[in-house]
Amino acid sequence: MNPVRRRRLWFVVALVAAGALSATLIAFALQRNVAYLYTPNEILGGSAGPAVASGEARFRLGGMVAGGSFAREAGSMEARFRVTDGDAELPVSYTGILPDLFRENQAVVATGRMVGDTFVAEQVLAKHDETYVPKEVADKMGLAHEKHGVGTPADAGPAQ
Template structure:
């Protein structure tokens, strides 16, 4: 093989290697940022794993919200109609957060409680995130409990 072809082959191999490395690094970065949505029933069943970061979706149980005076700490319970899971957060809750409304929280399971890093609330009284509605509907169909379909726009 002459030197020109050898040099071209080397450059092509380096380019393929560099693009493969870049693809692998991007895939690893995206994998770490994925947060799957689970309902309290799925979390208690063990589907979410013990220390994995995930999203918890459901309804805030009425009468469960407790705030610590003088701090941002908040404790509340999320349900999917079949199971409940206590949630704690030290972050600011959204203005639309209220008991009896849909919520999606991102965080980790720790000592049987969900520690939320971020809490998202619905934007009006007729909205429930599609993923949460679908998951809650699946949970109720397993026990033959009818769940009204959420209104969508």
């Protein structure tokens, strides 16, 4: 093999190795930032996995804010409420300013992790009008109700 071909071969090998290394690093970075969406029934039923239930994994909790469950401590930024999917309710604690559209009996998606039996939210997102439920939440809630033979929950509204 002449020196020009050998140099070209090493260049191609180095280029392929650099591409593989960068693809691996990107995959690891994206995997760390993935937050899966679960409903209260999936978390309490154990189908979300042991890492979610133990508080090791960061994930998104989706459902409806249960009626009569919202409370804020006087003089505090801590809000407590329950999120329901129609089959189960999970208590949520959030410290911060809630979105303007946040209210009871409306769709919510919160990002955080479990601490004991309570979901501690780092971020809370609320729906944008009275007929909207995030598609992922509506699909998950509908799937949970189909498994129990109840059908799609009436209060979930149309998914858009």
